[in-house]
Amino acid sequence: MPKFKRKREARVTLNYTQRGFRLKEGRLHLAGGIVVRLVRSRQLPKRPSSVRVYQDATGAWYASFVVARVSEALPETGRVIGVDWGVKDIATTTSDAHDLPHPQHGRTTAQKLARYQRMMSRRRPKRGQAASKGYREARRQTAKLHRKVAAQRQDTGRKWAKRVVTDHDEIAVEDFRPKFLAKTTMARKAADATIGATKRTLLEMARKRGRIVHLINPAHTTMACAQCGARAKHAPPLSERTYTCTACGAVSPRDKNSARVMLVRAGLQPG
Numbered sequence: 001m002p003k004f005k006r007k008r009e010a011r012v013t014l015n016y017t018q019r020g021f022r023l024k025e026g027r028l029h030l031a032g033g034i035v036v037r038l039v040r041s042r043q044l045p046k047r048p049s050s051v052r053v054y055q056d057a058t059g060a061w062y063a064s065f066v067v068a069r070v071s072e073a074l075p076e077t078g079r080v081i082g083v084d085w086g087v088k089d090i091a092t093t094t095s096d097a098h099d100l101p102h103p104q105h106g107r108t109t110a111q112k113l114a115r116y117q118r119m120m121s122r123r124r125p126k127r128g129q130a131a132s133k134g135y136r137e138a139r140r141q142t143a144k145l146h147r148k149v150a151a152q153r154q155d156t157g158r159k160w161a162k163r164v165v166t167d168h169d170e171i172a173v174e175d176f177r178p179k180f181l182a183k184t185t186m187a188r189k190a191a192d193a194t195i196g197a198t199k200r201t202l203l204e205m206a207r208k209r210g211r212i213v214h215l216i217n218p219a220h221t222t223m224a225c226a227q228c229g230a231r232a233k234h235a236p237p238l239s240e241r242t243y244t245c246t247a248c249g250a251v252s253p254r255d256k257n258s259a260r261v262m263l264v265r266a267g268l269q270p271g
């Protein structure tokens with residue numbers, strides 16, 4: 001049966017607006033005379049309107065500030081790009097310089113993670129018993145690893161999105177919808193999550209920088225030819241990595257063909 005989180009187990013979140021907080025000499029002054037020193041990830045562009053103070057699963061504390069967004073349009077480039085999502089390469093695009101291979105961050109930490117998870121199950125407290133010190137430590141280490149992988153993924157995704165948005169005026173993106181409910185492997189589920197997050201980052205950044213985004217319905221993109229528009233009768237098996245058109249004879253890597261189809265469907269001219 002699902003278990004509800006008891007209040008004493010839930011982590012703390014504190015919200016402060018306008019008068020509830022003040023920033024002074026690198027310190028955060030909160031209502032009630034609480035003063036905390038901040039380790040900043042970056043400078044704030046403007047005076048924040050509110051702050052949320054919270055603790056994550058590793059026990060670390062964060063202060064998250066809300067600042068009115070300053071939108072900066074980028075200079076025109078005269079270039080367009082088509083983006084196709086996948087498992088092996090997270091993004092295949094019509095520009096070879098902008099493909100995004102699958103980040104392997106998860107794999108290197110997977111062994112460590114498995115170790116801590118085994119530790120957790122060994123030390124799991126019995127029903128009605130308080131968690132032991134060893135159990136809580138294993139749980140903290142697990143949470144820390146999860147946080148590290150998530151941070152690395154986010155960083156890679158942001159850097160890629162920034163490059164794509166800076167170098168192109170219009171972006172034709174496959175409107176990927178994760179299929180979490182389908183019977184799939186863990187690897188596929190993880191890939192779905194990574195693709196979803198990368199897509200969100202790309203759309204957010206494009207909107208912020210005044211770029212035009214076309215969301216393309218992915219139906220039949222693997223069956224269509226980007227050169228002549230002909231559609232194959234059957235979807236080629238996933239193991240087939242090249243697309244060969246039966247109508248015009250064009251041959252191209254499967255994912256590159258799909259990325260090009262995105263452009264064509266958006267009504268854009270490649271190149």
Ligand SMILES: [Zn+2]
Pocket residue numbers: 225226227228229230245246247248249250
């Ligand atoms: Zn063709």
